[in-house]
Amino acid sequence: MPDITEQLQDQIKTARTEARKLSIVGGGSKAFMGRAIDADRLDVSGHSGIVTYQPVELVLTVRAGTPLLEIEAALAKNNQMLSFEPPHFSDASTIGGTLACNQSGPGRPWWSSVRDQVLGVGLINGTGEKLRFGGQVMKNVAGYDVSRTQAGAMGSLGVLTEISLKVLPRPATTVTLSREMRQNEAILFMNARAAEPKPLSAACWLDGKLYLRLSGAQSAVEATAKQWDIPLMTGGDEFWQQLRDQQLPFFAGDQPLWRFSVNSTAPNPPLDGPWLIDWAGSQRWYRGDAELASMEAHAEKAGGQVSLFRGGDRTGEVMHRQLPALQAIQKRLKHSFDPDGLFNPGRLYSWM
């Protein structure tokens, strides 16, 4: 695939001249996220392909429109992986969307998030300038960390063109353990296991059952499984993949899906309805109708934040409210990258 950065720059400059707003779209698999917006589509899926990949450096540079499947296939050939286990909401899911929406899968507390593994980005700002921040090395503290600031900004700061990432070796062995357990007990249990120096790589609770994944050197995985004395589960890999991609029955249907990012040990908010607890308690999913304000109160009590991840009313706010001072800073930041408010207007917050 060719480098179409200049084409994208032209499209942005033209839109700016014509005072049009742009909705940045890669694979389109995360269209359900954020607020509904009215803007012209800027298709970045054509900006695709692996730019450089040096397995022994553990560094990969890709164009932002590259599908996750393509990246993961290239890494697998070298027995490496995207350690943040990005969700594939469809086969078209791209790395750019993954970073913009800060999406990481079940291994996130142990293997880092996409935000953590980003080393550098290329982006086009709202005046059509092509800029580069960070780099292709693991340590780089020159200039502000603009690269990681993109995580969760949902394209409001610019169009990502290139992303450099740290990749990791695939673990030699993986097993899944599972047993029945009540929710509150499971929250404490997962945290207690996470405090042990063992090769835990995922911890989840759903429908009265606890699921733990162990990954690493074969000897360590086997010894830990034996020590913890929880039954081995068959089909574990498929379970974690379905959890990652939100294909488990829990995620089916039209009920609004809420995402809580909270203190891993917090007691679960007293809400009736189905819950799924992931990341050893740090990420919790809830299905049900509710007002954002009341959910925010629950999230704050649990030491974190909430967002209306999927479904429900996408015309109101869907993200946890910001403190006035932080809202002001983010508005000014937005203005510094995108002075005319070209990119994804109102996607993240109505005021952005």
Add this chain to the structure above:
Amino acid sequence: MNSASKPDKAELASMFRSFIDPAFVITDEETLKPYECDGLSMYCVMPLMVVLPETVDQVQEVMRVCHRYQIPVVARGAGTGLSAGALPDAGGVVLSLAKFNRILDIDPMARSARLQSGVRNLAISEAASEYGLYYGPDPSSQIACTIGGNVGENSGGVHCLKYGLTTHNILSVEMITVEGERVVIGSDGLDSCGMDLLALITGSEGLLGIITEIQVKLLPTPEIARVVMAGFDSVDNGGDAVGGIIAQGIIPAGLEMMDSHAIKAVEDFTHAGYPVEAEALLLCEVDGTKEEVQEHIEKVEALFRDFGATSIRTSKDEAERALLWKGRKNAFPAMGRISPDYYCMDGTIPRAHLADVLNAMQDMSKQYGLRVANVFHAGDGNLHPLILFDANKPGEFERAEAFGSSILQLCVEVGGCITGEHGVGIEKIRQMPMQFTDQEIEQLNAVKEAFDPRGTLNPGKGVPTLRNCQEYRAINLKPQAAEAHHA
């Protein structure tokens, strides 16, 4: 806006003394003296005054006063920084966070700790150890440096290949904005809604706000750690061996390399048993469960043999592990023994270019007439060339600086960057245009403006003005080597 309304020194001091213990508002030259520099002592400026507030309210009030009169504020932790990031402003206030030294809470279940920003890095792990937990990033200065400074610089250490930098190990910060408002960025959760301001603050060198409190993640202390030391008869072989370990799917907890100059100096100083005849030395630490470490140590030893190691030694117990690390940890003081002064650089490179870069550095060493020794965080590509010089000889420091600048230029040319963990500060501000275009510099300055529209937070550091960039580019283009040679 109106500088005529600015209070004079005495007036400003009495304003501060109205809400800070008068003993902690320092204005006399003798007491100010220790604050004139940080860990990069070649740069010195006497501040107008130093304040040591004891509460967040006091910090907020200091910020409000300084904001009102547009007085520069330079935040300071332990002053161990190596890029003159805490260099005072002659017309400004140094805001020391030395009194913010309390560990507020350790939550062993959630594996996190809340700390005031002046808490020493090592003190966190010491306090967490009773719960079998520790704090990951361990910069060389960890005995003295503060967590607030670590956030300011996004500090690393020898274990960051596996455990990450400061930015990977914090959950939230309490920050006082330039206007004096208190905000919390981040939460107890692993991410927050909106732009990732926590990432932006981390490594911002005190240019965006004053950090007063930090919530860090704690990690379970590994059951065991062992280190393999290997000597190689060429840097190439050592570098290849590093690649070989990664290719095996092993992520060592620490992976350090030293060149022959560093090996000899360190062995003379510490007598750790380093192979002085080797051209390169690798220290590879593996940690984890007992089973995992056993499995990986055997693989690493075999690999080192395959890559032509001339000597291999593996720690059998904690005492031997400490001994093998002793040399590396004392690399900087060891330089102090063979040279009156040394200048530590901090570039990063893709590891594939290691041998070329080290060879080029030896050529530069001849050109500039100064010796250089290298210690290298090999796992993550972070070079620490130590340029040896004598500050008492006129022109030698300038030559060391020019040599350092050439090294950084080389790092950028091979795809690396000018600083891996020490920060830009004032020291590397002239090298920023090597790594960034004018448009990028302008964007970085716009980020600063979003937090600090009047530019009073740590002015003159981190990001140059566009006008200065043009000057620096002109200077950087000059053939410094030729001109420096006669000195």
